[in-house]
Amino acid sequence: MTSQKRRSIIGALATAPLWTAGSSAWAQGAPTSLKISHQFPGGTINEGDFRDRLTRMFAEGVTKRTNGSLKFEIYPGSSLMKVNAQFSAMRKGALDLSLVPLNYAGGEVPETNIGLMPGLVTSYAQGSAWKNAEVGKELARILAEKGILIVSWIWQAGGVASRTKPIINPEDAKGMKVRGGSREMDLILKEAGAAVVTLPSNEIYAAMQTGAMDAAMTSSTSFISFRLEEVAKALTTGRDKAYWYMFEPLMISKAVFERLTKDQQAAIMAVGAEMEQFALKAAQTDDVAVAAVYQKAGAKVVDLNAATVKKWQDIARATAWKDFGARNANCANLLKLAEKLL
Structure with missing residues (x-):
């Protein structure tokens, strides 16, 4: 190789991006x-x-x-x-x-x-x-x-939208097909006598529209954004009190x-x-706004009181909390630390 060719190669390498291990466009600014x-x-x-x-x-x-x-x-x-x-x-x-x-x-x-x-x-x-x-x-x-x-x-905050009657107390869920949104929510629904449906919130509308699901638990914002007032006849809000937050x-x-x-x-x-x-x-803001949206659509809107929240919480302690705490040491510790804030 001539000295001129060697100088050309070295010059090219000096000006080329260094895509070596650990380097990236980010590292180059x-x-x-x-x-x-x-x-x-x-x-x-x-x-x-x-x-x-x-x-x-x-x-x-x-x-x-x-x-x-x-x-x-x-x-x-x-x-x-x-x-x-x-x-x-x-x-x-x-x-x-x-x-x-x-x-x-x-x-x-x-x-x-x-x-x-x-x-x-x-x-x-x-x-x-x-x-x-x-x-x-x-x-x-x-x-x-x-x-x-x-x-x-x-x-x-979370609430419940239903195609039929409002779900307020645990016994209201009996015999209904309900989307809880998590393993733990499903456990309290099963204890209340409901059949659980598992799907993400952006699929609730279609499931309620077809009757594959009777009711769904999700946030106030999702109740509005996914236009569930078009397929729901009742709404239990989280604007005052709620037994679950996401x-x-x-x-x-x-x-x-x-x-x-x-x-x-x-x-x-x-x-x-x-x-x-x-x-x-x-x-x-959405916790309040959702009630107005559903009332305008003709749905029955109800709120929870402290006594009703405690009914759901008591079921959760005996089912969901117990199940979660038994999953592994991390789960048990998280539950113990969270209870300090109750």
Whole structure:
């Protein structure tokens, strides 16, 4: 090889991107685009389902704070991947971020079922306290071990929509086909005499429309966004009291997060925390708004009182809590720590 050829090769190598192990476009400072997936109807940053709005507000905030080094693509309505595939995809680094009910991962990670544990969280104040309490820190530790980091802590009150009569007391569910939304919710429904139906919230409308399901438990926001007032004749709200609250966080793949710069990581966590107050106010607003939507549609709207909440909670203690605590040591410890906040 001539000296001139050798100099040409060395020069080419010096100017080529270094795609060696551990390097990436992120490490070189190039703009990075991250994908956010969720199952809820899409809208705009100002209108629509607040969970979709939150992802758009989060994306805008992080992009601004990182001077454009991080950008985001939002995929609403399960347009990127199926609902139940999101958690696993994040663990593998195949999906960047998702806003999804944590308990949807219960079949893969049993501990996540605490995110929809009947009777364990009975107010927004109690749910909001989890983040900085022992239970929240332990849950975050477990998720981090599984490859997931919590970006925004979001809680939503739950209610019940029915094609026929309202479900208020446990005995009202007897003989009905009801979607609970988690293994633990299903256990209390079975104890009440209901037949359980398992499917994600974005499939409730079709199941109720066809009669495959009589009633469904989900959040106030989902009752509105999925237009369930079109197929429901009764609604039990969570606007005053509720016996279950759903943990529906914005999460990021740990593998993806760790490839970002320290400044990008800090921006994601800071903006994620800022979104929590917006989520709280929006969820509470929807708890009230859902009643008006269903009343306008001609549905019978009812609320719960403390005595009714306790009936459901007593059943949950004897069934769902007992079952969850027996799953493994982590589950037992999470339950014990959560009970400290009751």
